[in-house]
Amino acid sequence: MAEVKQAARPLSPHLQIYRWSWTMAMSIAHRVTGCALYAGTVLIAAWLVAAASGPAAFETAQAIAGSILGRLVLFGYSFALLHHMVGGLRHFVWDMGYGYEPETRMNMAKYSVVVSGGLTLLVWILAYALR
Amino acid sequence: MQSNSSMRTPLARVRGLGSAKSGTGHFWLQRVTAVANVVLTVIFLGVVISLFGKPYPAAMATLSHPLVAILMLLFVVSGAVHMRIGMQVVIEDYIHGEGLKIAAVMANTFFAIAIGAACVFAVLKLSFGG
Numbered sequence: 502m503a504e505v506k507q508a509a510r511p512l513s514p515h516l517q518i519y520r521w522s523w524t525m526a527m528s529i530a531h532r533v534t535g536c537a538l539y540a541g542t543v544l545i546a547a548w549l550v551a552a553a554s555g556p557a558a559f560e561t562a563q564a565i566a567g568s569i570l571g572r573l574v575l576f577g578y579s580f581a582l583l584h585h586m587v588g589g590l591r592h593f594v595w596d597m598g599y600g601y602e603p604e605t606r607m608n609m610a611k612y613s614v615v616v617s618g619g620l621t622l623l624v625w626i627l628a629y630a631l632r
Numbered sequence: 633m634q635s636n637s638s639m640r641t642p643l644a645r646v647r648g649l650g651s652a653k654s655g656t657g658h659f660w661l662q663r664v665t666a667v668a669n670v671v672l673t674v675i676f677l678g679v680v681i682s683l684f685g686k687p688y689p690a691a692m693a694t695l696s697h698p699l700v701a702i703l704m705l706l707f708v709v710s711g712a713v714h715m716r717i718g719m720q721v722v723i724e725d726y727i728h729g730e731g732l733k734i735a736a737v738m739a740n741t742f743f744a745i746a747i748g749a750a751c752v753f754a755v756l757k758l759s760f761g762g
Contacts (some may be wrong), residue, residue, distance in 0.1 A: 536722065539715045542747045545708075548752035552695060556688045567685075579677070586673055589666045595665065628681040 523610035667713035712748035
C-alpha cells in the first residue's frame with residue numbers, strides 16, 4: 502500500500518498550464534504567506550529572546566530591525582501576516598457555506614489584496630504616528 | 633447506516649477517526665486557532681506598534697505587563713499550533729517519499745515546539761523580571 506508504482510501516463514495539468522485568475526493567485530498567496538510567516542517566527546522568537554536577554558541584546562535586535570533591510574523585512578512580514586489573516590477570513594466565509602458564487606469568489610479574492618494592503622499601510626502609519 | 637457486512641466495529645464507526653487515527657481533529661483545530669489568531673494578531677500588531685522606537689526600559693515595562701504578557705503567550709502558542717498544522721499540510725502535499733515525509737513532519741513538529749518554547753520562555757522571563 503505504501504509505495505504505488507508510477508505508471509507512464511500523462512499527468513494532470515499543473516500551474517504553468519492554467520490561465521491565472523484572482524482566486525488561483527490568492528489561493529497560492531495564502532499558502533506562500535503562510536510559509537513566509539512560518540519562517541518569520543524565527544525573527545519573532547529571536548526578538549523576544551533578545552528582549553529577555555537584557556539591554557545590550559535588545560538594542561542590537563532593535564538596531565537590526567530598524568535598519569533599512571530590517572524595516573523592509575518587517576514590512577513584508579506585516580503584509581504577509583495581514584494578507585494571511587484576510588485570506589483566513591475568506592475561508593471562514595466559505596466554511597459557513599457562503600461566497601461560492603463566481604462573482605463573489607472573484608470579488609473576495611480581489612478585495613483581499615486591497616484590504617490587506619490597506620491594513621498594512623494603516624499599521625505602518627500608526628507605528629510612525631505614535632512613535 | 634452501513635450494510636451489516638462491514639468489517640468495522642461499531643466503536644470505530646462512532647469514533648470516526650479512520651485509518652489515520654486523527655479524524656477531523658487537525659481540520660477543526662486549524663479553524664479554532666485561526667479564529668483565535670485573528671484577535672491575537674491584531675493585539676500583537678498593536679503591541680509591536682506601541683513598542684516601535686521605544687527605549688529598553690519603556691519597552692520592558694510594556695512587555696512585562698501581565699495583560700500584555702498573557703496575550704503574547706496566547707498569540708505565540710496559538711500561532712505555533714496553527715503553523716505546525718499548516719506546514720504539515722504543505723509537507724504532505726509536496727513530499728511523496730514516505731520516509732522523507734515522516735522526517736519532515738517530525739522536524740516540523742520539533743520546529744513549532746522549539747519556537748513556541750523560546751517565545752514562551754522569553755515572555756515569562758520578562759514578566760517575572762529575570
